Every structure is written in structure tokens, then in C-alpha cells.
Amino acid sequence: MKNIYIIGVGLIGGSLAIDIKKNNPETVIYGISRKEATLNEALSLKLIDKKATLDDVENADLVIIAIPVDATVKLLPTILDKIPDSGLVVDAGSTKVDICKVVENHPKRRNFLAMHPIAGTEYSGPSAAFSGLFIGKTNIVCEVEKTTFKLQEKALKLFTDIGMRIRYMNPEAHDKHIAYMSHLSHISSFMLGKTVIEKEKNERDIFDMAGSGFESTVRLAKSSPAMWTPIFKQNKDNVIETLDEYITNLTHFKELMKQNDFDAIYNEMENTNHIKDILKGIS
Incomplete structure (x- = not known):
């Protein structure tokens, strides 16, 4: 996955960026945020390589959504509209029912993987991100059967390579x-x-x-x-x-x-x- 776009470059998104880049130095990490200051900070901390906008995700191999869950519900269908057929969108939200429901009938549902990496600290923002946050942590994946196998396979390898173990569960559970x-x-x-x-x-x-x-x-x-x-x-x-x-x-x-x-x-x-x-x- 050469082009990875992270929407929300805070603790979770930023920490994912650090370790994905460490394992895949050829990958270009793009940051997307409503706040220009957040992107400037992420750039200065070298969490991302470049700034981007929502329209740019048409070039994405992978989009990681790491923003509050209410914003994810609103934004996810639009992101799926924009990504190429070869691209995958994953989210890192702490709830799964509403997020899965909002795209259950989307034409590109197969391009979405619902997940919840159970890791974090009490801190937030780009400066809270650090390497190794996900080592030994569980990543819960929901409705994996609804995601194209080749896309989910690439993504799950990306996450296991940074130390996460995968567990499968339905959104309600x-x-x-x-x-x-x-x-x-x-x-x-x-x-x-x-x-x-x-x-x-x-x-x-x-x-x-x-x-x-x-x-x-x-x-x-x-x-x-x-x-x-x-x-x-x-x-x-x-x-x-x-x-x-x-x-x-x-x-x-x-x-x-x-x-x-x-x-x-x-x-x-x-x-x-x-x-x-x-x-x-x-x-």
C-alpha cells in the first residue's frame, strides 16, 4: 500500500502512521484534518509526509479514519464514494454498530473494514502519538466477511506487522x-x-x-x-x-x-x- 491517507492525525492516527512508516518506508503517509494547525504539527513531528484533502483520497490505497465516532458516521459514506475500487477504508472507532449500519447498503461496502484497535492513553493530539502503542494490543475487526478478501488481507498484515493481534466479533457483541x-x-x-x-x-x-x-x-x-x-x-x-x-x-x-x-x-x-x-x- 503505497499511498495511505490518515483522517485525524492524533494519538491513534499518528501512532499508526509512525509504525506503518517504520515498517514500510516507501509508503507515503498523507494527513487530513479540519484544522490546519493539526496538520502543521503532524508535519513538524514527521507523523505524515504530506498534507491532503478529502478529494485526494481518490488516489488512496488505504484510508484510516481516526476521528470521533459521530464524525466518522457522517464522513464514512463520502469517503467510500471517493476512493478507487482498489482502495480500502478502515476506521478506528470505539463503537461499531452505528458505523457499520451507515454503510451497510453502500455500493462500495466491500471496500470498508470496520475495526477497533484497543489501545490508547488519556492524551490526544499529534504530540500524543508514539511508536509501539499497538504492540501486543487487540484489534477487533467486525463484519470481515463483507470486505473484499484481498483488501482485508493486505490491511490486516499491515496491522499485525506493527504488533497487533486480530480478533473477530460482530458489531453488536x-x-x-x-x-x-x-x-x-x-x-x-x-x-x-x-x-x-x-x-x-x-x-x-x-x-x-x-x-x-x-x-x-x-x-x-x-x-x-x-x-x-x-x-x-x-x-x-x-x-x-x-x-x-x-x-x-x-x-x-x-x-x-x-x-x-x-x-x-x-x-x-x-x-x-x-x-x-x-x-x-x-x-
């Missing part, structure tokens, strides 16, 4: 599972940060007394609201289900505290300790 594994943790982090900010009015107290446990738990509250609000909107039903179950567990814990049943609290925590065995080896 993806959105349900990711609500528990990702979306809930972001909401928890935002709300923990909100609780502390509202209670601890003195910012110096927060700074001085925040230990590593608080810092790691609230880390995701530094994530971009512009990215996460559309995710919660698109996955609303699944997110509400996870919140209902989470609130039930919190309420139960609170009741045990009220009852001074610390044996039960110990058992709750001990049973949950098994999570460390499940997550062993994940950085």
Missing part, C-alpha cells in the same frame, strides 16, 4: 463488551474526578494528598470529552446497562458498610482479587 471493558471505566474515572473536585475545593490539597492509587484511577478523566461524549451517545443502551450493574454493586458495598459487615466486605474484595490473574501480563 463488540459494543456490548466494550461498554463494560472501556466505557464504564472512563465514566467511573470522570465521576471520581468530579466527586473529588466538588468536595476538595483547595486544589493544593488534591495535589499534595493524591497518591498513586488516586492518580491511576482518575487518569482517564484527562481524556477528551469531544471524543468520549459521542461514544457514550452511540452506545447509550449498553452504557446504561453497565451503569445499572455498577451502581447496584456500589449500593451493595455501601449497605455492607452501614451494617458494619466487614467480613462480607473482605470477601467481596477477595473474590474480586481474581482480576489480577486474568489481567496478568497486560501493561
Whole structure:
């Protein structure tokens, strides 16, 4: 794939650009963004080789869409309209149902591969991109059977070569599972940060007394609201289900505290300790 266009040269798009270029130095990486400043920064950081516009994707071998999911839903059909028959479009969105649905009847549906590389940090923008982000990370691919085999084969090799492992899932299962594994943790982090900010009015107290446990738990509250609000909107039903179950567990814990049943609290925590065995080896 000689000509790769990345729409959204931030953490995900920029990190993909770095490692794809490292493995394929002959490839020309083009950046597309609504903001000229973003493209200038991406150029200065050498994430991209050249700037481009949406019309230029008619020359693309591969287009990677790495923008908020609401923008992806709006833009994806237009990108498919423009790409050549030999080109492929992939997206990196954290929801899949709405994205897959918007192109289910598109004449070039076979030129689209829905995917979700499960990797990232709490930072955003071109300066957040770095090499090695995707090593050992899972890339969930949805509706692979709807994509032309030769195109998907080339793309999946590109992503496995930078360290990702591939897992296949239907869009509905993806959105349900990711609500528990990702979306809930972001909401928890935002709300923990909100609780502390509202209670601890003195910012110096927060700074001085925040230990590593608080810092790691609230880390995701530094994530971009512009990215996460559309995710919660698109996955609303699944997110509400996870919140209902989470609130039930919190309420139960609170009741045990009220009852001074610390044996039960110990058992709750001990049973949950098994999570460390499940997550062993994940950085």
C-alpha cells in the first residue's frame, strides 16, 4: 500500500502512521484534518509526509479514519464514494454498530473494514502519538466477511506487522463488551474526578494528598470529552446497562458498610482479587 491517507492525525492516527512508516518506508503517509494547525504539527513531528484533502483520497490505497465516532458516521459514506475500487477504508472507532449500519447498503461496502484497535492513553493530539502503542494490543475487526478478501488481507498484515493481534466479533457483541471493558471505566474515572473536585475545593490539597492509587484511577478523566461524549451517545443502551450493574454493586458495598459487615466486605474484595490473574501480563 503505497499511498495511505490518515483522517485525524492524533494519538491513534499518528501512532499508526509512525509504525506503518517504520515498517514500510516507501509508503507515503498523507494527513487530513479540519484544522490546519493539526496538520502543521503532524508535519513538524514527521507523523505524515504530506498534507491532503478529502478529494485526494481518490488516489488512496488505504484510508484510516481516526476521528470521533459521530464524525466518522457522517464522513464514512463520502469517503467510500471517493476512493478507487482498489482502495480500502478502515476506521478506528470505539463503537461499531452505528458505523457499520451507515454503510451497510453502500455500493462500495466491500471496500470498508470496520475495526477497533484497543489501545490508547488519556492524551490526544499529534504530540500524543508514539511508536509501539499497538504492540501486543487487540484489534477487533467486525463484519470481515463483507470486505473484499484481498483488501482485508493486505490491511490486516499491515496491522499485525506493527504488533497487533486480530480478533473477530460482530458489531453488536463488540459494543456490548466494550461498554463494560472501556466505557464504564472512563465514566467511573470522570465521576471520581468530579466527586473529588466538588468536595476538595483547595486544589493544593488534591495535589499534595493524591497518591498513586488516586492518580491511576482518575487518569482517564484527562481524556477528551469531544471524543468520549459521542461514544457514550452511540452506545447509550449498553452504557446504561453497565451503569445499572455498577451502581447496584456500589449500593451493595455501601449497605455492607452501614451494617458494619466487614467480613462480607473482605470477601467481596477477595473474590474480586481474581482480576489480577486474568489481567496478568497486560501493561
